[in-house]
Amino acid sequence: MTGRTRGRPRDPGADGQIMKAALELFTERGLEGANFEQIAKRAGVAKVTIYRRWSSKEELLVQAIEQARTVPHEAEVWAGAEAPAEELMDSWVATFGDARFRAVLAQLVGSSVTHPALLATYRERFIAPRRALIRAALARAGHEGDLDTVIDMVVGAAMYRMLIDPGSFDDPAEVRRYLQAVIGQAGRLLPPE
CATH class of the missing domain: 1.10.357 (Tetracycline Repressor; domain 2)
Structure with missing residues (x-):
């Protein structure tokens, strides 16, 4: 018997959408404009989706910045x-x-x-x-x-x-x-x- 978590399965594409939205908002509006509410809205996800993946806005932005580097x-x-x-x-x-x-x-x-x-x-x-x-x-x-x-x-x-x-x-x-x-x-x- 395999263990099942409750709720819907995690959408692997959501991380990329969230990081892209976070980076865009940070670039356009600075740290104040890149809040979880605005990031969620731009990424097309619920705020709770972001809160489950990142403990802070800083953590999310750092990961987004690094992922965008070449x-x-x-x-x-x-x-x-x-x-x-x-x-x-x-x-x-x-x-x-x-x-x-x-x-x-x-x-x-x-x-x-x-x-x-x-x-x-x-x-x-x-x-x-x-x-x-x-x-x-x-x-x-x-x-x-x-x-x-x-x-x-x-x-x-x-x-x-x-x-x-x-x-x-x-x-x-x-x-x-x-x-x-x-x-x-x-x-x-x-x-x-």
Whole structure:
């Protein structure tokens, strides 16, 4: 005899609809406009459907933001011998050149003062693990010193350009050139391998 749960079976397509609606509303209206009621309405689901899947708006938005990113298999790429690999650079170019990602990033950073839980959740779940992967890859390559500062410089430069001069990131070739230049300059700060 198999166990049955009460109620209707869970709709696997609902998660995607909910995350899409959450991301759209967050991008258009910020954190205040991306409440469960509005997300449910746009996704065409009941509010209780969202409450059953996510314990907070921050948790839902962090998952939606990450699912919308284009970076594939980062752990595998950074675990390889060469970092950043061409696959990772291609993915960064696509992500940083995506106007939707730039809008999401602007909302994420902008909401950090009034709603610090969103950025804290994003930092804990995604930024910190990625930084650890990058730091480990640089250490494996024989680099020493203040690796966190070098990582901050690369990420900070890319974020600055994306947010302050977003039009310069409309051309994928320019995004690639800029990222390669920033990584090259940051590499000069690392002690020789």
